[in-house]
Amino acid sequence: TVTTSITDTTQSIFLQQQPVKMLIGGQWVESASGKTFETLNPATGQVLANVAEGDAEDINRAVAAARKAFESGPWPKLTPSQRGRLLWKLSDLIEQNAEELALLETLDNGKPIKYSRAGDVPLTVDHFRYFAGWATKLEGETIPVSIPNMFTYTLREPVGVVGQIIPWNFPLQMAAWKLAPALACGNTVVLKPAEQTPLTALRLGQLICEAGFPEGVVNIVPGFGETAGAALASHPDVDKVAFTGSTEVGKKILQASVNNLKRVTLELGGKSPNIIFPDADLKYAVRGAMNAIFFNQGQVCTAGSRLFVHKAVYEQVVSGLADYAGKMKIGEGIDPATDLGPLVSQEQLERVLGYIDSGKREGATATTGGARAEDERLKGYFVQPTVFDNVRDEMTIAREEIFGPVVVALPFEDVEEVAARANKSIYGLSAGVWTSDVKKAHKMAAALKAGVVWVNTYNQFDAAAPFGGYKQSGYGREMGQAVLESYTQTKTVWINLR
Numbered sequence: 001t002v003t004t005s006i007t008d009t010t011q012s013i014f015l016q017q018q019p020v021k022m023l024i025g026g027q028w029v030e031s032a033s034g035k036t037f038e039t040l041n042p043a044t045g046q047v048l049a050n051v052a053e054g055d056a057e058d059i060n061r062a063v064a065a066a067r068k069a070f071e072s073g074p075w076p077k078l079t080p081s082q083r084g085r086l087l088w089k090l091s092d093l094i095e096q097n098a099e100e101l102a103l104l105e106t107l108d109n110g111k112p113i114k115y116s117r118a119g120d121v122p123l124t125v126d127h128f129r130y131f132a133g134w135a136t137k138l139e140g141e142t143i144p145v146s147i148p149n150m151f152t153y154t155l156r157e158p159v160g161v162v163g164q165i166i167p168w169n170f171p172l173q174m175a176a177w178k179l180a181p182a183l184a185c186g187n188t189v190v191l192k193p194a195e196q197t198p199l200t201a202l203r204l205g206q207l208i209c210e211a212g213f214p215e216g217v218v219n220i221v222p223g224f225g226e227t228a229g230a231a232l233a234s235h236p237d238v239d240k241v242a243f244t245g246s247t248e249v250g251k252k253i254l255q256a257s258v259n260n261l262k263r264v265t266l267e268l269g270g271k272s273p274n275i276i277f278p279d280a281d282l283k284y285a286v287r288g289a290m291n292a293i294f295f296n297q298g299q300v301c302t303a304g305s306r307l308f309v310h311k312a313v314y315e316q317v318v319s320g321l322a323d324y325a326g327k328m329k330i331g332e333g334i335d336p337a338t339d340l341g342p343l344v345s346q347e348q349l350e351r352v353l354g355y356i357d358s359g360k361r362e363g364a365t366a367t368t369g370g371a372r373a374e375d376e377r378l379k380g381y382f383v384q385p386t387v388f389d390n391v392r393d394e395m396t397i398a399r400e401e402i403f404g405p406v407v408v409a410l411p412f413e414d415v416e417e418v419a420a421r422a423n424k425s426i427y428g429l430s431a432g433v434w435t436s437d438v439k440k441a442h443k444m445a446a447a448l449k450a451g452v453v454w455v456n457t458y459n460q461f462d463a464a465a466p467f468g469g470y471k472q473s474g475y476g477r478e479m480g481q482a483v484l485e486s487y488t489q490t491k492t493v494w495i496n497l498r
């Protein structure tokens, strides 16, 4: 096991032990081209590992392995209970390797280790456990048709070979959200992790092998979006694609699916409103607003990035939030005291700084933050937690997803007005409401066009609770019973009893 204050030597030995090849048909292999790519530590910009770079040829091989496993391997013959037990075994293995996975996630993504330990890894374990239970509960129905002598029933069958393309903000959890339900339902998978953060998915691949999943059931091909990702999305032998990422790429995935009409589920961007009424418990509301935007450096699709505050408490809330932001400890993720780590990459840093500039150009004021965080200690892609005041709804920073620690504060006066402004977005992923008036809470929950509404809390996730977007935030739902819909298909069987 690895301790928190690791030396450079310990870290390099630890990294040398990590898998960097791709998992295809139960074998760890180099890419067909022999190419590799670097994955960097965003806290320092240093290379962590060179990882096999998958491309169309590797995707072809992985899809062929997944097809074979789906049609003829031992996988389709396993009982639901055996599938469930494999998922449970995997969750145990993740738990046994929790500290190692947390460290690897923090090194590759940059996120504070306290969150990798308390959130990413345990939620991943929970996810596999929850779906282990579903493997034995996928029931069809008997249908009371009105045609005499017919016995009609439905079977729920897996969709087939599933391509899964995931982002870099929660690399391990995103892999779990995708893999667990797909496997519980009996599908086989080709998973493409994000190029910025391939390491924990590969380590998970080792644990999948160790758990005893038959070869070819899970294939993991690291690589870039335009090559490996695009090849997977357009592959004619893939039956379904599940994607989490930007709305822009989501549209490409949908276009690429047309050739063979694959099933597509998309979990895309957001610009979520977080609304504070004057009757809220302000101490909690301000802290909630802080977590809503700064958790994971703001690199969360549900980030509460539009903070609507009632005029009566606007000054108090904005200054409270700025105080919190100013006190956050910015640093390397591996330091257990760190509250805010680096952004994931140079590209993301430039994107976020670009938005901060655009806010200033369009006339908004950064009441706190508003720049890169850079000194002797902070050499990576760090950005100061930033709160913008004097914002108008039309400004770019109030409309577009920034995916960084940047929040816009917007005053409002009444319930109808704020609901309308909150809904005026191409996105509809999530929303927050802070109030002690139960009627207002329910009215707002009904009025907000979002796939999830949090009242007097924010960013709550549970394997049992469905999650997904309205509008351009996506199609389909992940987690809970709802996700099983998209990993199964219904077959209706008619038996003539005459």
Ligand code: ADP
Pocket (backbone or CB within 6 Å): 165, 166, 167, 168, 192, 193, 194, 195, 223, 224, 225, 226, 228, 229, 230, 231, 233, 244, 245, 246, 247, 249, 250, 252, 253
């Ligand atoms: P971000 O902008 O946050 O990096 P993306 O939507 O670009 O998010 O990336 C999410 C995932 O989609 C990553 O695994 C990435 O490699 C992949 N991806 C990017 N472009 C494409 C594409 N054209 N086709 C398929 N996958 C893609």
